[in-house]
Amino acid sequence: MASLKEVKNRINSVKSTRQITSAMKMVASAKLHKAQGRIASMLPYQRKLNEILTNFLRTEASFDSAYTAQREVSRVAIVACSSNTSLCGAYNSNVVRLLEKAVESYQSLGKENILIYPVGKKIEEAVAKLGCVKQGSYQKLVDVPAYTDAYQLAAELMASFAENKVDRVELIYHHFKSMGSQILVRENYLPIDLSKMADAMSDGTADQARGFNNDYIVEPSVGKVISELLPMVLCQKIYTMLLDSVTSEHAARMMAMQTATDNADDLIQELTIQYNKTRQQSITNELLDIIGGSMK
Numbered sequence: 001m002a003s004l005k006e007v008k009n010r011i012n013s014v015k016s017t018r019q020i021t022s023a024m025k026m027v028a029s030a031k032l033h034k035a036q037g038r039i040a041s042m043l044p045y046q047r048k049l050n051e052i053l054t055n056f057l058r059t060e061a062s063f064d065s066a067y068t069a070q071r072e073v074s075r076v077a078i079v080a081c082s083s084n085t086s087l088c089g090a091y092n093s094n095v096v097r098l099l100e101k102a103v104e105s106y107q108s109l110g111k112e113n114i115l116i117y118p119v120g121k122k123i124e125e126a127v128a129k130l131g132c133v134k135q136g137s138y139q140k141l142v143d144v145p146a147y148t149d150a151y152q153l154a155a156e157l158m159a160s161f162a163e164n165k166v167d168r169v170e171l172i173y174h175h176f177k178s179m180g181s182q183i184l185v186r187e188n189y190l191p192i193d194l195s196k197m198a199d200a201m202s203d204g205t206a207d208q209a210r211g212f213n214n215d216y217i218v219e220p221s222v223g224k225v226i227s228e229l230l231p232m233v234l235c236q237k238i239y240t241m242l243l244d245s246v247t248s249e250h251a252a253r254m255m256a257m258q259t260a261t262d263n264a265d266d267l268i269q270e271l272t273i274q275y276n277k278t279r280q281q282s283i284t285n286e287l288l289d290i291i292g293g294s295m296k
Contacts, residue, residue: 004282007275011268018264024087025257032179032250038145039176039243046236053229056222057194065227066162067192067234075113076106077135077157077166079189079238080127081173081245082120084142088253091174092122094184098172099123102186103130115166117153119242142249145242147235154238158231161190173241174248180255182248189237192230 082095099116106114111132118124119138127134141149160166169190174182218225 004275004278007271007278011271011275014264014267014271018261018268021257021260021264025254025261028250028254028257032247032254035243035247035250039247042240042243046240049229049233049236053226053233056226056229064223065192065230067158067190067230068194070191071164071167073106073167074109075115075166076109077115077117077160077169078102079117079119079153079157079169079171079173079241080123081142081171081241082118082123082126083249083253084121084139086122087256088249089256089259091182091249091252092120095123095172095174096126098184098186099126100130102170102172103132117157119245141242142246145239145246147239150239150242151235154231154235157190157238158234166190171237171241173245174252176244176247176251179251182252189234192234 078099080095080099082092086092103111103114111130114132115135116127116130116132117135117138118127120142121139124134124137124139138149138153141153157169161169168188170186171189172184172186175185177183
C-alpha cells in the first residue's frame with residue numbers, strides 16, 4: 001500500500017491537472033460561442049444565395065460550366081481539415097483515419113497524383129507520413145477563418161479543376177451539428193452535380209411558401225447568371241467548411257476537457273478515500289503499539 005505522503009502528492013497532482021482541464025474547458029467554451037456567432041451571421045447570406053441558385057436551376061434553361069464537367073479521374077485533390085493543437089478527443093485522429101481511407105481508395109492513381117491540401121497542423125503531419133503531395137500550408141485558416149483566405153483556397157481549387165490539372169476535388173471535415181455531435185464528412189466539391197445541389201438546397205416547399213414564379217426575364221441569360229453564381233457558391237462552401245471545422249474543434253475540445261475534469265474529480269475522490277483509509281490504519285497501528293507497550 002502506498003504511503004500517506006505518496007497518496008497526498010498524487011492528490012495534489014490530480015488537483016493541479018483538474019485546474020488546467022477546467023480552465024481549458026472554459027476557454028474552449030468561449031471560443032465555441034464566438035464560432036457559433038460567426039456561423040449564425042453567415043447563414044442568412046448562404047440561404048439567400050442558395051435560394052437564388054436553386055430557383056434558377058429549376059428552370060429549363062441549359063448552360064455550360066467548367067465546374068460541371070464530368071471526366072475520368074486521373075488526378076485528384078483532397079482538402080482535409082484538422083486542428084493545429086491536440087487535446088480535443090478523437091477529432092484529429094478521425095480526420096486522419098478518413099484521409100487514409102480516401103488515399104487508399106485512389107491508390108491505383110499513384111501517390112504523385114493525389115494532391116492533399118492540409119488545413120491544420122495535425123493533418124499536415126499526417127500527410128507527411130502518408131508520403132502524398134502536399135499543396136502548401138494552411139494552418140492560419142484554423143484559428144479564425146477569414147472569407148478572403150477561403151476565397152483564395154477556393155479560387156486555387158477551381159482554377160486547378162477548370163485547367164484540367166485535377167479531375168476531382170473532395171472535402172474532408174467535421175460538420176457541426178450540435179454541442180455533442182460533430183459529423184465527419186467526406187464529400188465531392190468538384191465537379192458540381194447540379195441536380196443534387198438543387199435537391200440539397202431546398203426541401204421542396206420554399207416556392208409554395210413564398211409564391212415564387214420561376215418564369216424569370218434574365219439579362220443577359222440564365223446561363224450567364226448561373227455561371228456567375230456558381231463560383232460564389234463554391235467560395236461560400238469552402239468558407240462554410242472552415243467555420244464548421246473550427247466550431248467542431250472547439251466543441252470537441254470542450255467535451256474532452258469536461259470528460260477529463262469529471263475523471264479528475266472521480267480520481268480525487270478515490271484517492272481521498274484511500275488516503276483516509278491509510279491514515280486510519282496508521283493511527284490504529286500506533287494505538288496498538290502504545291497499548292501493547294503499556295501492558296508489558
